[in-house]
Amino acid sequence: MPCMPGIGKKSGCDEMNDVAIVGIGCTPVGEPWNKSLREIAVESTWAAMNDAGVNEVDGLVVGNMSSGNFVDQESLGSLIADYAGLGNITAFKVEGACGSGGVAFRTGVMAVASGMHDVVCVTGVEKMTDVVGDSATKILANASDREYEAVHGVTFVGLNAMVMRRYMHDYNARREDICSIPVNSHKNAVHNKNAMFRREISLDSVINSPMVADPLSLMECAPICDGAASIILTTRERAKEFTDTPIIVKGSAVKVDTIGVHDRKNVTSMTATVEAAKEAYNMAKLTPKDMDTAELHDAFSIMGVIGLEDLGFVRHGKGAHFAAEGQIGIGGKLPCCTYGGLKARGHPVGATGVYQILELTKNLRGEGVVDAQNGIAQNIGGTGSTVSVTILGRDI
Amino acid sequence: MPCMPGIGKKSGCDEMNDVAIVGIGCTPVGEPWNKSLREIAVESTWAAMNDAGVNEVDGLVVGNMSSGNFVDQESLGSLIADYAGLGNITAFKVEGACGSGGVAFRTGVMAVASGMHDVVCVTGVEKMTDVVGDSATKILANASDREYEAVHGVTFVGLNAMVMRRYMHDYNARREDICSIPVNSHKNAVHNKNAMFRREISLDSVINSPMVADPLSLMECAPICDGAASIILTTRERAKEFTDTPIIVKGSAVKVDTIGVHDRKNVTSMTATVEAAKEAYNMAKLTPKDMDTAELHDAFSIMGVIGLEDLGFVRHGKGAHFAAEGQIGIGGKLPCCTYGGLKARGHPVGATGVYQILELTKNLRGEGVVDAQNGIAQNIGGTGSTVSVTILGRDI
Numbered sequence: 001m002p003c004m005p006g007i008g009k010k011s012g013c014d015e016m017n018d019v020a021i022v023g024i025g026c027t028p029v030g031e032p033w034n035k036s037l038r039e040i041a042v043e044s045t046w047a048a049m050n051d052a053g054v055n056e057v058d059g060l061v062v063g064n065m066s067s068g069n070f071v072d073q074e075s076l077g078s079l080i081a082d083y084a085g086l087g088n089i090t091a092f093k094v095e096g097a098c099g100s101g102g103v104a105f106r107t108g109v110m111a112v113a114s115g116m117h118d119v120v121c122v123t124g125v126e127k128m129t130d131v132v133g134d135s136a137t138k139i140l141a142n143a144s145d146r147e148y149e150a151v152h153g154v155t156f157v158g159l160n161a162m163v164m165r166r167y168m169h170d171y172n173a174r175r176e177d178i179c180s181i182p183v184n185s186h187k188n189a190v191h192n193k194n195a196m197f198r199r200e201i202s203l204d205s206v207i208n209s210p211m212v213a214d215p216l217s218l219m220e221c222a223p224i225c226d227g228a229a230s231i232i233l234t235t236r237e238r239a240k241e242f243t244d245t246p247i248i249v250k251g252s253a254v255k256v257d258t259i260g261v262h263d264r265k266n267v268t269s270m271t272a273t274v275e276a277a278k279e280a281y282n283m284a285k286l287t288p289k290d291m292d293t294a295e296l297h298d299a300f301s302i303m304g305v306i307g308l309e310d311l312g313f314v315r316h317g318k319g320a321h322f323a324a325e326g327q328i329g330i331g332g333k334l335p336c337c338t339y340g341g342l343k344a345r346g347h348p349v350g351a352t353g354v355y356q357i358l359e360l361t362k363n364l365r366g367e368g369v370v371d372a373q374n375g376i377a378q379n380i381g382g383t384g385s386t387v388s389v390t391i392l393g394r395d396i
Numbered sequence: 397m398p399c400m401p402g403i404g405k406k407s408g409c410d411e412m413n414d415v416a417i418v419g420i421g422c423t424p425v426g427e428p429w430n431k432s433l434r435e436i437a438v439e440s441t442w443a444a445m446n447d448a449g450v451n452e453v454d455g456l457v458v459g460n461m462s463s464g465n466f467v468d469q470e471s472l473g474s475l476i477a478d479y480a481g482l483g484n485i486t487a488f489k490v491e492g493a494c495g496s497g498g499v500a501f502r503t504g505v506m507a508v509a510s511g512m513h514d515v516v517c518v519t520g521v522e523k524m525t526d527v528v529g530d531s532a533t534k535i536l537a538n539a540s541d542r543e544y545e546a547v548h549g550v551t552f553v554g555l556n557a558m559v560m561r562r563y564m565h566d567y568n569a570r571r572e573d574i575c576s577i578p579v580n581s582h583k584n585a586v587h588n589k590n591a592m593f594r595r596e597i598s599l600d601s602v603i604n605s606p607m608v609a610d611p612l613s614l615m616e617c618a619p620i621c622d623g624a625a626s627i628i629l630t631t632r633e634r635a636k637e638f639t640d641t642p643i644i645v646k647g648s649a650v651k652v653d654t655i656g657v658h659d660r661k662n663v664t665s666m667t668a669t670v671e672a673a674k675e676a677y678n679m680a681k682l683t684p685k686d687m688d689t690a691e692l693h694d695a696f697s698i699m700g701v702i703g704l705e706d707l708g709f710v711r712h713g714k715g716a717h718f719a720a721e722g723q724i725g726i727g728g729k730l731p732c733c734t735y736g737g738l739k740a741r742g743h744p745v746g747a748t749g750v751y752q753i754l755e756l757t758k759n760l761r762g763e764g765v766v767d768a769q770n771g772i773a774q775n776i777g778g779t780g781s782t783v784s785v786t787i788l789g790r791d792i
Contacts, residue, residue, distance in 0.1 A: 036543065038543075065470060066464045066470055068462045068464045068465045068535070068538050069464045069465055071542065072537075072538050072542045072546070073538055073541075073542040073543075074461060074462055074491060074493050074538040074539050075491075075492065075493040075538070075539045075540075075655055075777060075778050075781055075782060076491070077491075077492055077499075077652055077782060078492075078493075078652035078653065078654075078655045078668075078777070078778060078781035078782050079541070079655045079781075081652045082652070082653075082654045082655050082656075082659070082781070088651045088652060088653055088667055088668060088671045089651065089652060090649070090650045090651060090652070091650075091652045091782070092490055092491065092492045092499045092503070092650060092782065093490070093491040093492070094488055094489070094490055094491075094503075095470060095471075095472070095473075095488065095489040095490075095491060096471065096473055096474075096488045096489070097470050097471040097474075103473075103488045107488070107490075107503065107506075109510075109512075110503075110506050110507055110510040110512055111506055111510075113510035113511065113512060114505075114506040114507075114509035114510035114511075115509065115510075116505075116506055116509060139464070141468075142464050142468050142469055142470040142471070143470050143471045144471075145469075145475070146467065146468045146469040147432065147434075147469075150468070253486070254486045254487075254488060255484045255485065255486060256473055256474035256477045256478070256484060256485060256486070256487045257474065257478075257484055258474075258478045259471055259474045259475045259478050260478075263478070271484055272474075272484060275484045381471060381474070382471050382474060385471055385474035385475075385478075386471060386473060386474050386487070386488065
């Protein structure tokens with residue numbers, strides 16, 4: 001792991017190990033009401049361990065947003081390690097709202113880079129569909145500022161709708177261009193057996209779908225769903241023991257912004273994305289031009305557009321047009337959300353960031369839907385209050 | 397950070413930086429109904445930063461169990477970084493039930509040891525006393541196995557009561573000996589201005605207090621309360637820039653066990669404590685004999701007793717007698733819970749592990765209630781399903 005720039009690092013960096021991905025696994029995203037959180041988490045953990053060919057790990061980092069509210073269960077580290085039969089290892093949960101998966105991944109990278117762990121499993125999991133008490137919408141609002149946002153009744157769709165309206169105003173952007181984000185994601189989900197919605201949708205159907213929070217319509221919003229995804233990490237040095245195609249973590253950053261949207265000078269760009277991307281590109285010594293594919297956090301259509309801009313692929317205000325031109329499709333200039341994104345693969349919040357990195361890994365291994373040398377994933381928590389950016393590359 | 401033994405480490409370890417504590421701060425534990433979670437978290441974060449003399453950090457690790465259930469708020473990383481004015485740094489929450497504070501501390505150690513962070517704040521916080529919906533007892537039960545334990549109505553006191561009864565049976569232990577644990581903690585809290593209960597209690601008053609879950613009485617159980625505690629970490633190399641008395645993290649381990657108590661062969665010893673202690677002692681190249689003081693997780697009297705045994709200070713079955721003899725008092729062979737422990741300082745669950753390390757740091761700096769060269773802290777999540785063990789020492 002190279003030095004992070006700009007924080008006065010004085011020692012140790014040059015000796016850091018690179019970290020590699022040697023295994024991936026997940027469950028299909030959907031509404032498996034016959035399976036509990038622990039079952040899908042164990043299923044994906046085992047799938048990734050099988051993929052890596054390991055029968056033990058010495059660390060488990062769980063990415064999860066709100067199992068306490070969704071299924072009355074905390075202590076996911078011990079729960080999943082226990083039911084996956086991992087023994088008395090180190091295990092704990094990491095939370096960064098809907099960005100929990102990406103944050104857990106970076107924590108796993110730290111665990112290996114620190115030398116304190118050797119082979120680590122990162123499992124993102126969320127079980128959202130069979131909630132007994134509160135509604136999922138109320139629970140998700142816990143990721144906004146409870147005392148200054150949620151208390152007034154604004155939901156996440158509402159907050160994102162305000163961002164979208166401002167964006168359309170500032171850049172004179174067309175709603176039909178922004179709506180090309182979910183059209184692309186659905187198209188790419190058709191061939192993903194783990195996606196929740198494996199069917200194409202037309203631009204008209206998005207535009208004419210019921211309004212949820214004006215100007216965001218139903219087909220611009222990711223679904224409430226369940227899922228679990230896992231990644232096995234080890235040092236670059238050891239990676240070849242497990243796989244012929246280790247994928248290198250070239251950059252991994254997590255940055256936060258104000259939790260409340262009202263406290264930002266500009267709501268049409270996410271500072272946390274910009275800062276995380278800057279750090280990740282610097283770590284990787286790569287630029288946006290080097291990226292062959294991108295997994296955007298398209299929980300709402302507008303977030304896909306702003307992601308394209310904040311990650312440096314197009315100038316501010318140009319994202320919607322870039323998408324509408326077809327540049328983000330398979331075969332386009334920058335294939336995005338290649339397995340369906342949050343909209344069509346699904347968005348089991350704490351797992352999403354891990355699904356993205358898994359999909360990116362497939363594309364980098366040469367077994368995916370695009371053939372990529374380097375790729376990037378962006379995972380957002382809250383309305384841009386926590387963002388992780390991950391850059392992966394082939395081991396060449 | 398030296399190599400962890402026994403997991404086949406092949407590279408990097410010898411180059412690891414030692415990690416040091418350079419700042420500590422906390423709020424008084426109690427029932428501050430006029431302050432929200434964010435307020436106490438910011439107060440303790442700033443207190444630790446002031447103590448270290450830093451006005452910025454590049455990482456914030458929050459230890460918290462259940463803010464989603466207690467105060468309808470997730471995303472504590474961005475929330476606290478935002479309100480503490482820390483800017484667009486890396487910030488996230490770590491959870492390991494009532495052991496969240498200790499787990500967060502170790503995650504902060506990894507962050508520095510990995511070279512990915514330079515100066516990190518670890519803030520443990522829990523706000524438990526002004527819950528609107530569910531009761532605190534129900535929320536705490538989320539740390540047990542919801543589907544196999546809590547669903548039957550057993551609470552944490554109930555689970556610990558079963559452990560205590562088995563312990564008394566197996567070792568023919570006397571209840572009045574076990575009850576000397578809270579007597580010691582209360583005695584030590586008198587001089588701690590941050591403690592919730594600053595008064596001594598007699599052995600008789602403990603024994604005769606109302607039964608909560610037979611054989612555990614009210615005065616053997618830690619209170620529901622609010623609190624926040626923070627620690628500033630950096631490399632050993634940089635530590636002298638901030639303080640004349642840096643405290644070195646000599647060992648730091650987190651281990652899990654089965655989440656359900658019924659799945660263990662032996663319930664009178666916590667395997668997670670034994671394994672975490674083994675790893676921490678190995679990292680530190682120290683033994684129980686080298687410890688001058690111990691912060692035990694005395695959430696229930698019996699846990700203090702078993703902690704003494706599992707950390708290697710006395711043989712199994714001898715902990716209660718050791719405590720009753722006065723060996724754990726200030727001036728005794730091994731002063732324990734020197735600032736009141738969980739019973740009298742209080743147990744704001746996600747913050748507790750950080751309070752313990754803060755108190756240990758005071759004792760090691762030579763500004764505490766005992767004068768120690770090395771010390772140990774044990775923080776438990778669930779009924780021993782997650783345990784962190786931390787060994788600190790002077791920089792000599």
